[in-house]
Amino acid sequence: MGTGKRGLIASGVTVVCAVTVLAAPGTAFASPAPTPTPTAGASASSTAMPTKDLEAVRERLDKLYREAAAATDAYNAAEEKAQKQSAELVELAKKIVQGKEELAELKDRAGAAARAQYRSGGLPDEAHLMLSDDPQEFLDGAGRVLQGQHATKGLIAAMTRTQQDLEQYAEDASAQWKKLEAGRKAKASAKKKIEKRIATAEELESQLEESEKKRLAELEKQAALKAQTAWLDSGVLDEISGKATEQGKKAVEYATAQIGKPYEWGAEGPKTYDCSGLTSQAWASAGSPIPRTSQQQWQQLSRVDVKDMRPGDLIIYFDDASHVALYVGDGTIVHAPRPGRTVTLAGAGSMPILGVVRPGA
Template sequence: MSGVLLRLACTAAVAAQAVLAPAPAAAAPDPHRSVAQLLTELQQLYREAEQATETYDATDVRLRQQQAEVARLDGELARARLALRTGRADAGRLARQQYQSSSDFSPYLQLLLARDPQHALDEGHVVGQLARERADTVHRLAVAERHKDQLARAARRALDTRLSLTEQQRRQRDDVRARLAGVERLLAGLTPDQLGAVARLEQTGAPGPERNLSAPGPERDLSASGARGDDRPPSGEGMRAVSYALAQIGKPYQWGAVGPQSYDCSGLTSEAWQHAGTAIPRTSQEQWDQLPKVPLNRLRPGDLIVYFPAATHVAMYVGAGKVVQAPRPGDRVKLSPLASLPVLGAVRPDVDQSPEAG
């Protein structure tokens, strides 16, 4: 990370001039704070930025779904209007027929005065059929009118929701940018010695108090995981997901991105599993909430490691105690130790798939 930190520090002065949403000003770094404290503060800022990114991503998913719903309703409304025009044309035709065949005599008198009563009866049967057809057409027309009105109201509500989500997404985008600016301000205030020390400490993993979460038990025992080389074999889909994720190493982190040129953390994991043939939720929080949990001492390549109590970061386990991840703004997709951040737990997208035969 040292190169990343140095690059961010050099560009922070320029980035700070960008027009961003207001954010609480980051306190100037205290030169007397320990390197561990600086790293903890940086991780907190990154975590806040990633939380804002995950919220943005979730809204983006909802917005795409709403856009599809608006398009569906617009198409259905267009078809309903076409059917309504056809029904009105039919109703007009029948009205003209009724007018042209109208008479001052009742059907009873027409039958009495007819030269051929049987012909009159047959003609009356046809008239009755026309009357029933008229009634059916009027009924269909009324139903079509109601259906069109219902669709118009639903399309209006869907459009209003889409516009609301668009505005919500804009505010969340500004929040992400503001939090990233806070990271840049903190980095810009560090001395070269502090930058180097923070980078070296990060390579060793999370600071002591953050390395483990509170829940005890073997599922929290990272030493019992694949770090000792006793990984479970992956499924065929898991192997394809891992291969895809590893092929992205070196590509930049970008919030909200799902490739192919850049990724955020959950964009990488969701796209890798999509490429493998299994669709999973878009955000790290949804991945944690919706995918089956697995103990950390039973990991296999392809499993997703979720970090921090709020499930704001995710990486893909590749075996031997390593994960591939899109770590943070300013960094690139890379391999990292599984325990480089505080682990919340693991989930398995392909829990129903058998391990691939060796």
């Protein structure tokens, strides 16, 4: 690594350390590991990054990717809303076309009645009956007059209702357009945030030497293992004995079959997935569609205690419900972790668990 590049990342790490300390008072970095001996041929000016600084980079990357995951949830939610709103607009457009056709027909009928009255000399039917000398004709005519009056009132009422319906459809369509536009802006904002966070993370990672990237990956594994060990040491796995339902088995089979496929934000397969894209498609394949995002899954699906979970259940992670995985049993999950990673198996307790939800309940 050149001196200019090393100086750039050194400055970045200094900022990361400062941000980390200010944002999380009392947070302790991992104990520094022995500094590796430079390999033969390495630049004399190249100095291995201290473990505590690399740990700060790991925490910064974790924060950036978590923020990207939360923004991805917002993007997916906006996308789903846009699809529903577009469908509702199509239905409203159909109703407006149908209403206009009905109104045109009613106007034609009203016009026909007006022309008939004009041809009769402009006199109302009541006047024609009064001038009749035949009593029976008068009585028969009186009945027709009543029927005609009723029909005319019904025609006018139908025209009024149709006109009111058209006005309401127009108002609803206008409101839907406004919601669609607001959703478009929310989606664009979320996309911008996702891309910015990922670009920042990738830039930070690109400044690392290959040996530092390997050490960083090892630190990530150690952090996950430490969390998983603490979770298992709590004895929670001893209490988990639930058996998968047939649908749960199908969801697990689908999700595990995707192992090795790349993470891509906003993706629902079949080649790439984000975390909730994987879980939603797994359960869709099992014949039980569920909400698209991890936050919606947390909010809308039935919740169960961790000790009662069974294969096929979804584990929601972090306080903002920004990540989700599918429990496969034996303390293991399958999930799409983050950009730059692939669908993989991991320890169920390797991340902070918010709760467990059960599709198909």
